Amino acid sequence: MLMTVMGRDSSASYYGELAGVRALITGLSPTCGVDIARKFADHRARLVVHADAISPEMDAITTVLAERASEVKLFTDACRDTESAVRFAQTAVQAYGSLDVVINLVDISEDEMAAHSDMADVEDLVAEKLTMPVHVTRIVANRMRLTLNEGMVLNVLKLPAPRTYAQAAMAGIARQALAAVTRGEAQQWAPQGIRVNAVAPTTTVVDEFTPPTSEPDIAALALYLATKPARSLTGQVFDAAGMARRGC
Numbered sequence: 001m002l003m004t005v006m007g008r009d010s011s012a013s014y015y016g017e018l019a020g021v022r023a024l025i026t027g028l029s030p031t032c033g034v035d036i037a038r039k040f041a042d043h044r045a046r047l048v049v050h051a052d053a054i055s056p057e058m059d060a061i062t063t064v065l066a067e068r069a070s071e072v073k074l075f076t077d078a079c080r081d082t083e084s085a086v087r088f089a090q091t092a093v094q095a096y097g098s099l100d101v102v103i104n105l106v107d108i109s110e111d112e113m114a115a116h117s118d119m120a121d122v123e124d125l126v127a128e129k130l131t132m133p134v135h136v137t138r139i140v141a142n143r144m145r146l147t148l149n150e151g152m153v154l155n156v157l158k159l160p161a162p163r164t165y166a167q168a169a170m171a172g173i174a175r176q177a178l179a180a181v182t183r184g185e186a187q188q189w190a191p192q193g194i195r196v197n198a199v200a201p202t203t204t205v206v207d208e209f210t211p212p213t214s215e216p217d218i219a220a221l222a223l224y225l226a227t228k229p230a231r232s233l234t235g236q237v238f239d240a241a242g243m244a245r246r247g248c
Contacts, residue, residue, distance in 0.1 A: 015223060018043040020044060021043070023048070023100065029051060032105050035216050039220070079132045088132075100144075102137065108160075126177045126178075198237045218240070221238060
């Protein structure tokens with residue numbers, strides 16, 4: 001569980017050092033990442049938020065974040081290829097001069113999984129979904145390096161719970177791809193004090209009574225990873241339930 005990573009510290013729910021931290025959150029939507037964004041806003045962070053589209057729900061979320069955060073800048077650029085992802089990342093790092101924390105939310109819906117039943121199609125889908133996180137990670141990490149700023153990147157993969165062994169295999173492909181990206185980027189940027197970690201769902205087939213992943217737990221993990229006590233953690237892929245795994 002999360003306590004195996006965070007320890008049994010009663011103060012873990014609030015970190016004063018995060019006040020004013022410059023945090024980028026990509027892939028935010030009404031169904032993905034709201035608790036994470038609110039936690040950083042509660043800590044008075046300066047947020048750069050990327051959402052795929054504007055909606056009444058997103059307007060409400062942005063209003064709540066603006067009431068709690070030190071500052072919020074919202075972008076809705078369409079980032080569906082390398083060029084647009086790079087362009088957005090370059091804009092994001094300029095928002096506050098540099099960034100301290102990046103949370104990339106990667107949401108693969110049940111409909112998307114159902115539409116990609118062939119394993120090769122799943123690999124293509126995962127590659128497409130990881131395009132923006134990969135480019136954002138590299139551009140922001142390079143900016144951190146140039147400004148002599150240590151920082152943290154967390155890539156969070158959200159998938160529907162596997163109901164069949166075929167779906168579990170698809171989830172395994174997505175997890176392995178994310179783990180490979182995480183390890184590679186973590187190794188590259190570790191000498192500059194820049195940490196790269198990930199959260200991915202387990203690939204075990206579940207029944208209808210299995211509870212969904214707790215986003216508040218993931219939000220708590222994201223906060224902890226952004227603090228000084230977590231500086232030794234990089235290249236890790238955490239289960240959605242919170243347990244760290246090495247070399248996944």
